[in-house]
Amino acid sequence: MTDTINTAVEASAADVVADLTTEEKASLTSGADFWTTKSVDRVGLPSILLTDGPHGVRLQRADSDHLGIGDSVPATCFPPAVALGSSFDVDLLERVGTALGEEARAEGVGVLLGPGINIKRSPLCGRNFEYLSEDPIASGVLGSALVRGLQSQGVGASLKHFAANNQEADRMRVSADIDERPLREIYLRGFQRVVEDEQPWTVMCSYNRLNGVYTSEDPWLLTKVLRDEWGFEGLVVSDWGAVNDRVTGLVAGLDLEMPSSAGRTDAQLVAAVQAGTLDEAVLDLAALRNVELVQKAVRGARADASYDVDTHHALAREAAGASIVLLKNEGVLPLAADASVAVIGELARTPRYQGAGSSQINPTRLDNALDEIRVLAGAGAEVPFAAGYAADATTSDELTAEAVAVASAASTVLLFLGVPAEQESEGFDREDLELPAGQTELLDAVLAANANVVIVLANGGVVRLSGLADRVPAIVEGWLLGQAGGGAVADVLYGVVNPSGRLAETIPVRLADSPAYLDFPGEHSHVRYGEGLFVGYRWYDARDLAVTYPFGHGLSYTTFEYADASATASAEGIAVRVTVTNTGDRDGAEVVQVYTSLAGSSIVRAPRELKGFAKVALAAGESREVEVPVRREDLAYWDTRVDQWVVEGGEYTVEVGASSRDIRSVATVAVEGDAVSAPLSMNSSIGELIAHPVAGPIILQALSAGNEGDGPDVGGALLADPSMFKMMASFPIGRLASFPGMPVSMDQVEQLIAASNAQGA
Structure with a gap:
């Protein structure tokens, strides 16, 4: 058998497929069970294992015939995408991807299902914790880093969820109805970046319909765009249960149905071939792609693969620390080692560190912030604690009284608040952006006893902070930080780590201000993307709306100055240079953000759009020229007259700043446009x-x-x-x-x- 398997793996995929029967070819295009593909023992083709990510390896312990969310082998739970996106750290995400690949290979996994790079269209989306940003460039660049790291270890990525999976409400049927410009420029652009740069082994199609067509059977999406335009060479796999019509899906470009249908839909393919309604060449192509995927996975496997649990935990802590966003700080942070502090909030002792649903990882270990704060507070230091509320976020007079007593006796209160998993999960959307009522009541009581309160948040999507932000001297956005998040929070609070995370999504003043407010989640299985191009900060800037904290915002324990921005155009795009100086007395890292705009444009545009960023570490007092490349293709808009990307010529404004609303230096550059000759007709003006x-x-x-x-x-x-x-x-x-x-x-x-x-x- 070993020799046969080696022959099947080393032979050309075309030769393997040529030796298969119609029934065997059909069998390759669906799963054997919940997590594995089918083998063809006759020709020595083995099965491979696909398993959930995206921020850890969720591999079932028992038989792989069911979802088994709670029954998985221990693995490092890295920070979910909601946190990693805020790191804006390409190198760090590649290292996390590499670690994920090491663990997947050690567990015999051929494909890890991730990363998810869908756009955060609405802050209510229940699965926003699995996605990186509201911006397509940020999502594409950071998603590419994760894929690059993962696949460097001989394990395939599964880029998901393709496409326009921006809500959980009615997710199996809803049609995302989107005009082509926003579809191309906002919702597909990140996917295009990852596909063209990294060639993920697989792309996972989503559950929903796109403009009325199930993505699992959309030839425009799966073949014309993904393969013909972007040059995708890998395999398209369905999300689990996303297949509506197997034969139609195969023709459209869906290569692998997961999970198993117990042979039912395989028989449909065979019957269609025999009836002449399905060209067997279409089945051959899908089988070929499945064979190629198996060959890649087998070649990448290592029987002796392992990983260092402690090293990966340390990386998880580093990643979590780099992802924390210091939203506000009026001099109270960082804490001195001998500071008189009290910790309040059950989340400090019982952390919420990942999202709910299919991505839940069984961590190799789990830190909590309370223990880690007590370590950093020093030997002999007393750090009193009060739960303040129960695990379900409810409170009581007794819990509140205990918290008030603890707060009254300390100089600084570290108050841990957040959204419970019951309100934020895969499978349903959030109802609002509010913190639980019991927690806000606790905050009122604690502030009455001690005004020096630092709020530490734990949430998978933004929460409303208006009316709260001006009542406390400091707010730390902790997101969901993975298994080492407790230590990372302590590191940031005590200044062991200088916070360098920046918001990858806007925090609005109120839900009603958000772009999709009137068009979410739709009705009768249709949701109209009426905001068009104006997603996230594009919307708030275009309407000149106040926000609580803008896209890209984040504070540091040091300060940075920008000077002398310049921009030079070339055939490749724009080279943006700016001098950044750490003007404070602490080492730190700054996220340099580059936005472009074009005054007098002939098309509708946002006031500014992120086109590049760089995270740069600077020692105290250090000054450095930072270069941020802007690709020419990222300047292009989708011209619906000619159905192609077009760069409009003109004098571009290049804004370099610390957020979308904190522009520090500005340059202009002339960009030569693409020649466009839109076809004329008697109806042309x-x-x-x-x-x-x-x-x-x-x-x-x-x-x-x-x-x-x-x-x-x-x-x-x-x-x-x-x-x-x-x-x-x-x-x-x-x-x-x-x-x-x-x-x-x-x-x-x-x-x-x-x-x-x-x-x-």
């Missing part, structure tokens, strides 16, 4: 014809020549009166040409349009 490089000069010359007949000189009047010209610019040329007094006839216009289109083609 006079303004569009004049703007056309071929038709424009001819039309202007004709108008200037005037009318030689007896009728009114319409052309001359248009050129002589700017207001009339502006009014008539949107008039279809086919209708204007029939007006009396026009210098060109209908036939001449038709000939001009035909010639212009032929020359522009």
